Amino acid sequence: MTLGRAALLLSLLLSQARGFLSFGEDDGIPDEWVLLHVVQGHIGAGNYSYLRLNHDGKIILHMQSLKGDADLYVSDKTLHPNFDTYKLQSVTCGHDVVVVPGDFKRPVGIGIYGHPSYKESEFEIRVFYDQAVPQDPFESGSYSSEGGHAEKKSAQAGDDFQEEESIFWTILIGLLKIILEILF
Structure with missing residues (x-):
């Protein structure tokens, strides 16, 4: 009886270890x-x-x-x-x-x-x-006639303009500070 329990316990432990260590397709x-x-x-x-x-x-x-x-x-x-x-x-x-x-x-x-x-x-x-999750091509914005995302393009153009404007103001303020330091 004890030998049967030991064999059962050993087979259970081996199956658990194999399941833990394996990383197969199944x-x-x-x-x-x-x-x-x-x-x-x-x-x-x-x-x-x-x-x-x-x-x-x-x-x-x-x-x-x-x-x-x-x-x-x-x-x-x-x-x-x-x-x-x-x-x-x-x-x-x-x-x-x-x-x-x-x-x-x-x-x-x-x-x-x-x-x-x-x-x-x-x-x-x-x-x-x-592949179970359906892809809706229209969920992320409207399409332009060229087949691209018009909404994404305009948002990106707006971000680029804002960044250029920010750089412009930074340079302008820096120049004004230099001029004021020279004058005063």
Whole structure:
């Protein structure tokens, strides 16, 4: 009886360990997800490695730390996200998952951080596209006759004009200060 329990316990522990250590195709990935990329790499302790995501739509990043502990930081504001500047993160030991919404501005910056507890971390990232989320080409603004986004173009032109105007005023005020210092 004791030998049977020990064998049962050993087989249970082995199946749990195999499930914990494996990162195969059959790990609960829905059929609607399409595998786009598999990236493997190494990262030193306290260092970052950066990737750029250009693909549109809802993207799921699955990262497995194969050795050590790599953490994942994601941002649509900077191409070099870190633990101070990020929008999304996953900092678990082992399996990290981040879902990048379809409305994030592209390109999206992905930062992989090697945790300082380990001299080197080895990781594998699987990038999935969720094709179950329908893409509406008209949701982000109206289209111009040239096929581009008229709303985005005009907003960008407005930002450029505002930046040029700001630089102009900065230079003008600087010149006025110099003239006033010379006169008085």
